[in-house]
Amino acid sequence: xxxxxxxxxxxxxxxxxxxxxxxxxxxxxxxxxxxxxxxxxxxxxxxxxxxxxxxxxxxxxxxxxxxxxxxxxxxxxxxxxxxxxxxxxxxxxxxxxxxxxxxxxxxxxxxxxxxxxxxxxxxxxxxxxxxxxxxxxxxxxxxxxxxxxxxxxxxxxxxxxxxxxxxxxxxxxxxxxxxxxxxxxxxxxxxxxxxxxxxxxxxxxxxxxxxxxxxxxxxxxxxxxxxxxxxxxxxxxxxxxxxxxxxxxxxxxxxxxxxxxxxxxxxxxxxxxxxxxxxxxxxxxxxxxxxxxxxxxxxxxxxxxxxxxxxxxxxxxxxxxxxxxxxxxxxxxxxxxxxxxxxxxxxxxxxxxxxxxxxxxxxxxxxxxxxxxxxxxxxxxxxxxxxxxxx
Numbered sequence: 001x002x003x004x005x006x007x008x009x010x011x012x013x014x015x016x017x018x019x020x021x022x023x024x025x026x027x028x029x030x031x032x033x034x035x036x037x038x039x040x041x042x043x044x045x046x047x048x049x050x051x052x053x054x055x056x057x058x059x060x061x062x063x064x065x066x067x068x069x070x071x072x073x074x075x076x077x078x079x080x081x082x083x084x085x086x087x088x089x090x091x092x093x094x095x096x097x098x099x100x101x102x103x104x105x106x107x108x109x110x111x112x113x114x115x116x117x118x119x120x121x122x123x124x125x126x127x128x129x130x131x132x133x134x135x136x137x138x139x140x141x142x143x144x145x146x147x148x149x150x151x152x153x154x155x156x157x158x159x160x161x162x163x164x165x166x167x168x169x170x171x172x173x174x175x176x177x178x179x180x181x182x183x184x185x186x187x188x189x190x191x192x193x194x195x196x197x198x199x200x201x202x203x204x205x206x207x208x209x210x211x212x213x214x215x216x217x218x219x220x221x222x223x224x225x226x227x228x229x230x231x232x233x234x235x236x237x238x239x240x241x242x243x244x245x246x247x248x249x250x251x252x253x254x255x256x257x258x259x260x261x262x263x264x265x266x267x268x269x270x271x272x273x274x275x276x277x278x279x280x281x282x283x284x285x286x287x288x289x290x291x292x293x294x295x296x297x298x299x300x301x302x303x304x305x306x307x308x309x310x311x312x313x314x315x316x317x318x319x320x321x322x323x324x325x326x327x328x329x330x331x332x333x334x335x336x337x338x339x340x341x342x343x344x345x346x347x348x349x350x351x352x353x354x355x356x357x358x359x360x361x362x363x364x365x366x367x368x369x370x371x372x373x374x375x376x377x378x379x380x381x382x383x384x385x386x387x388x389x390x391x
Contacts (some may be wrong), residue, residue, distance in 0.1 A: 001100040005230035005237035005390060007223050008037030009349045010110075014187040014218035014337030017116045022054050022341070023063050025219030026112035027070040029342075033108070033221040034071070038233050041072035044223075045104045048095040050081045050088025050111030051341035056126045057114045073108075084130035085290065086376030087111055089344025089383035092222065093243045099224050100240075106229060110221030111346075113339035116214075123215045127340075130377035132250035144204040144212060146251065146378045147291040151206050154259040154293060158308025166206050168311030169292035170197035173210045173334055175320060176289060180331025182361045187216050187337030211292040216337035220346040230390075237390040238352045241369070242275030244268055248379040263382040264301040264375065271384040272303075277369065279303035282386070284326040284354050284364045286347035287373040289334050295319075295327065298373055302384075326364040329354065347372035348385060355389045 010032025012018075012025050020028070026049065034041060049064040060066075064078035081091040088111030095109035115123050128142045136146075155165045174194055180186040192210060200209035230237045244267035248254050254262060272278060279302060287302070289295040299310040304325050305318075313319060319327040330336045330350040333343060351370035353359050372385045 002102060003227040004096050004099045004224055004240045005227060006240070006348065006352050006387065007225045007230050007233045007237065008033040008039070009222050009352050010036065011185055011220040011346055011349045012218045013185045014216045014339060016187060016214065016216065018114060018217035021058055021060070022051060022112040022114050022219070023066045023070055025114070025217065026067050026110060026221065029110055029219040029221040030067070030071050030108055033223045037223040039106065039223065043106050044073045044076060044108045046076055046098065046107045047073065047078040048081065048091040048107065048109040049078065050083070050091040050344060051113060052082050052084055052087050053113060053115055053126050053340070056122065057118050083381040084376030085288065085338070085340040085343055086374040086381040086383045087341045087344065088220065089372065089374035089385065090245060090381060092345055092348060092385060093245055093383055095224055096240050096243055099226050106223065106225045108221060108223055109345060110219065111341035111344060112219035113341035114217045115339060116217045120215070130380060136250055143290065143378070144207055147293050148204040148207045150259045150297065151293040154297065157259060160308065160311060162206060165311060166198065167194065168296065168314055169211055170194045171314050172289065172292040172295045173197050176328055176332045176334035179329050179362050180335025183331045183336060186331045186335050187214060188331070188335045207291055207293070213290045213333040213338045216339040218337060218339040218342050218346070220342040220349050222345050222348050235391065236356050238355050239388050239390045240385065241277065241388040242271035242386040244270030244274070244384040246382050251378055254379055259297055260307070261297065261301055261375070261379040261382065263379050264298065264373070267382040267384045268302050271386050275386045275388070277386060281369055282325060282371045283367040283369050284329060284351065285371045285373060286328055286330060286332070286350050288375040289328060289332040290338065290375065292334070294375070299327070302373060321362060321364050329359065329362040329364060344372065344374040344383060347374060348387070351387050355387060
């Protein structure tokens with residue numbers, strides 16, 4: 001397999017509602033990524049687009065074909081990926097493999113979503129389609145319910161008093177908003193306090209409003225190139241060191257592991273093994289904090305802290321920039337926003353810019369290796385990507 005590098009990234013501002021379509025949002029991010037790489041649309045050999053809800057949000061299928069035409073790359077092979085919130089991460093993994101195999105030299109990958117414009121009832125219903133529509137949703141399970149159940153199970157399994165867990169989760173949200181307030185592309189650019197979190201209205205006990213990520217609109221894009229091309233295009237190539245992906249069935253099928261997500265553990269193991277690295281080597285991670293409890297679970301499944309101990313690490317400041325592992329310096333899904341089809345490559349966007357040293361006030365000093373973690377559904381799809389500075 002050939003070495004593959006990121007040579008350009010682009011991302012729109014994430015927001016609660018955009019007038020632009022998903023095609024327009026992705027095109028905006030894609031043009032930025034192509035321009036940053038020093039390429040032209042005609043150089044793009046294939047397109048891989050993550051989008052989960054275009055059919056419902058806009059009544060539009062085949063977004064990938066229209067995007068290719070919009071950006072000036074008509075007739076190239078273009079595929080759409082639907083892996084719930086991990087859609088563009090799965091697209092990235094496949095795009096990487098196509099270039100690594102030698103079939104393509106330069107490809108464009110990313111995602112877009114306009115979930116916010118659907119409104120809360122329809123967005124909630126369509127998000128829930130990524131859980132088991134025959135057995136879970138008819139029982140009243142939506143994703144706040146899923147992660148509320150995991151929070152209770154976490155507290156019980158690891159003997160963490162629920163009030164203490166709620167405080168730890170509140171700190172996760174406070175950290176996310178702190179960094180989001182310093183990210184000009186974030187949806188929420190306002191700091192919050194623990195009291196703000198604990199006094200916000202209850203969504204699904206014990207999850208309160210500020211424990212939950214928002215519905216968002218936005219797009220993100222990445223240009224990947226083989227090493228030979230990359231070295232001619234940029235003096236700061238960021239290489240794909242490892243990738244992993246795993247899947248799982250509904251929550252009942254995962255009962256032997258919960259609140260751990262076994263698909264995440266397996267996906268991360270693949271990425272670490274491919275990269276020849278361990279959790280101790282990672283300087284910065286963008287992980288899937290769709291709910292504050294999800295951060296605590298992810299940190300443990302990824303190997304950064306012992307099971308049941310990540311909340312204590314958050315209390316000690318070990319997940320802040322300058323701590324043991326810098327977590328979500330973009331603001332994460334919680335503050336940056338979560339346009340689900342765009343989320344995975346938006347995480348890549350942040351890691352690439354961190355490794356280049358371009359993140360200003362929220363920069364992780366000396367970052368050389370970064371990781372992304374994207375969760376689709378209630379463990380249905382997990383993707384992990386490890387990126388490494390190449391200079």
